[in-house]
Every structure is written in C-alpha cells, then in structure tokens.
Amino acid sequence: MKRRDFLSLATATGISSSLPFLSAKATNNNAPLNGETPQSLYAPTRYLFIADISTYYISVYDTVTMEQVAHLNFNIKPKVMEIARDDSMLAFGNPEVSSLYLYNLISREIKVIDMPSPVYQIFFVPQSKLLAVGLRDQVGMVNYDTGEVTIFPEKFDSPQRETVLYAYYTLLFSSFSQSFWVLDKTKPVIYRKHGYDPIKKPWEVLDFTKRIRPTVGFDKGVASPEDYMVAFNTLDGSEGLLYFPETDKLLSTGPMYTAGTTYRPMVSPYIDAYSQRVLFSDVSGHLAYFNLEQGDEKPIRYEVDFSPRIIRSGWLESTWVIGGDKGLMFQSFDNPDDHKIYRFPYEVVDMWVTGDSKTLYMTLDEGPPQIFRYDIRTREMLDPIRIKGVVMGGLLRMGSNNSICY
Numbered sequence: 001m002k003r004r005d006f007l008s009l010a011t012a013t014g015i016s017s018s019l020p021f022l023s024a025k026a027t028n029n030n031a032p033l034n035g036e037t038p039q040s041l042y043a044p045t046r047y048l049f050i051a052d053i054s055t056y057y058i059s060v061y062d063t064v065t066m067e068q069v070a071h072l073n074f075n076i077k078p079k080v081m082e083i084a085r086d087d088s089m090l091a092f093g094n095p096e097v098s099s100l101y102l103y104n105l106i107s108r109e110i111k112v113i114d115m116p117s118p119v120y121q122i123f124f125v126p127q128s129k130l131l132a133v134g135l136r137d138q139v140g141m142v143n144y145d146t147g148e149v150t151i152f153p154e155k156f157d158s159p160q161r162e163t164v165l166y167a168y169y170t171l172l173f174s175s176f177s178q179s180f181w182v183l184d185k186t187k188p189v190i191y192r193k194h195g196y197d198p199i200k201k202p203w204e205v206l207d208f209t210k211r212i213r214p215t216v217g218f219d220k221g222v223a224s225p226e227d228y229m230v231a232f233n234t235l236d237g238s239e240g241l242l243y244f245p246e247t248d249k250l251l252s253t254g255p256m257y258t259a260g261t262t263y264r265p266m267v268s269p270y271i272d273a274y275s276q277r278v279l280f281s282d283v284s285g286h287l288a289y290f291n292l293e294q295g296d297e298k299p300i301r302y303e304v305d306f307s308p309r310i311i312r313s314g315w316l317e318s319t320w321v322i323g324g325d326k327g328l329m330f331q332s333f334d335n336p337d338d339h340k341i342y343r344f345p346y347e348v349v350d351m352w353v354t355g356d357s358k359t360l361y362m363t364l365d366e367g368p369p370q371i372f373r374y375d376i377r378t379r380e381m382l383d384p385i386r387i388k389g390v391v392m393g394g395l396l397r398m399g400s401n402n403s404i405c406y
Helices: 003-013
Strands: 022-025 047-052 057-062 067-073 080-083 089-094 097-104 109-114 119-124 130-135 139-143 149-151 169-174 179-184 189-194 204-207 218-223 230-234 240-244 249-252 277-281 286-291 300-303 307-314 319-332 335-353 359-364 370-375 380-386 393-397
Touching (some): 047 080, 080 393, 359 393
Parallel strands (some): 169 218
Antiparallel strands (some): 057 067, 179 189, 189 204, 218 230, 319 335
C-alpha cells in the first residue's frame, strides 16, 4: 500500500497520526468474534510465519498440529520480514513503501512508523526494544516500544542511480555490539559505526582498495554478533572475503566464479552459531570452507552438482544445509563426502532451521503451496505442511532459530 493510501485509510477510520507512530489492526481471517481477546501468536518454538511471494498475506501455522492458526493481511507485500528472538514483535516492510510495520504477536496490534525511504533490511537487537534498519540509502535505529527513530544522516547512494528500487549498499549488523557494517557496492570500502554512537560521529572507513584484486565493490555478507568477524563477497563474485577487525586480518577464498557475466554469482556466506566455521559458495557449485577452530587461513575447496542459493547449519552445529536450484544437501561440517542430496525440479526460496537445530523448513518457487520439512538429525524428509491462503510460500520466520547470525 502506498503511504498516502494508508493515511487516507487512517483518516477514514479515525486513526491519529499525532502519535510517534500510527496504530491500527490487521485484517485477520481467523479473528475472534464478539469482542473476544484475540489469540496470541507468540509461540517462538511453535508458530511458523509464511509470507506469500505475490500477495499481501502472511499465513501462520502451528508446527506441532500442522494447522493454520492465523491468516494476516497488512495491505502490503511483506518483502522484508523479521521476528525478535526474545520478544513478541514481528517487523516487516517493502522496498516500495516508506514505512516500517510492527506487529505485536500477543496483543495483535499493528503500528506503522514513517521512514525517510523504504525498508530493505531489518535486524533486531537482543535483550532490548531496538532494531536496526537498512533503508534505500540510509541506516538507523528504531525503538519499537516508544517509536523513537534515529536515522544517521549519511547517504550511501550513487550519482548513477537509475531506479528508486535499488540500494547501492548492503548492511551487515552485529546484533550484540550494535555495529553497522555498510558494504559499498560501488567501491571496495566498508563503513562502520555503532548504533549507540552520537549521530554526528564520523563513520570509520575501512578501505580495501590495495588489498583485493580487482578493486570492485562488495555485496552480500554476514557479521558475527560480537564484532569478531565479517564475511562478505565481491560484487562481481570473483572471491569471498573474511575480515577480522581486531587484528585487521583479511582472508580470501581465492578465485570463485570465473566464467560468464552473470550478476551476483555468489550467495550470501554463512557463519555458524559459534563463529568457528564459515562457508562461501557461488551459484556454480564451488564452495570454500574455513575451519577457524583449526586455524585455517586457506579454505577447503570442493564442489556440489547443483546450484546453491542459501546456506544454513543445524543439529547442534554439525551439519551444513545447502539449498539451491534443483537440490538440497545435508553435509557433515568437516567431511564433504558425508552428505545426502535431495533432487527436485524447482528452486529453493527460503529455509529456516528451528531453535533446537533439529528441523528444517523450506519453500520452493513452483508447485502447490507447501512447507517442506526435514529431520536434520536423520537427514530424512518429513510430511510437508500444506499451506492455505497463499499463492506461493516465500519468506519463512519463527521467533527462534539455531543461529543469531541470521
């Protein structure tokens, strides 16, 4: 929904815009009648939220009974969606809407906060009421309890901008230390700042121009929660990089994707829950694995025979879970030969590993709408969950998972 349309709706329904944020109620096909207290959707280890790729709906399923418990419609497509790991808050947005939407899973109240530009990324800060946001060209912090918004004035943009829907940076966020790591897509530079820093404090500039070849910008990555390291890719996909800010050490995967001109040929790297193992991959199936526990400064290189898209881990941090185009693989951390691969004719859209690290939930981009389930311990497929009220399952989120890095 366009912002002006929401304001028109607010006026029509008597919603006040004089508060720090607007407040409303979501359309809910499972809503109680006769003024009854709405059913809480706060069950971090039990309720699974599935965003529809092509409509406004979010379907909520009980993973124990495999029954739908809510069918939500907020009048925007939830292209960005996150749930706090220690609070009852769902946050979402859309790159076409300059608003941040906050949904209390207990009270079922929706609040909408104006943003200077659309929301592209969201990160919750543990043990707080804060979340970090990456907008189209700025970053900042939001207190979702008070509605206070702090947006740093610096803009990460390009004079060559041709469309309003593109961001010329990627935000990585260390949730415990509240560190923003802004990857510049136009040049090999990272900008660093803490969420609690004074708004006028200059950004620390990490320039890698003389340390990598070719000197291109950066894209896609992940930060460990406590500033120990950041893993990221070059924009052209030529290599993956692992940076340790305390020692200024930079490790490289070496050459990755080397043929053709496909844009963004590397997938987002993955750091395990203990910040001891890091896995990089390109879409051609070339993988590079760093075992930091053993002091690896050069990665173990190997290949898979399908095209990876998403990397996760599971079963108490012993197993890589790699989903992609026409394939899903479970593989032991330290033995690439110990693996099991599932084949299918479609591409993985999203994957979620439960907080006990035992179960994988997965959506695909074709076929009937359903959630595929796998037991990571046995690597066996379980009965899928047939989902109602969505055209195609997209983003998957729960209030708990096995790694704070995603």
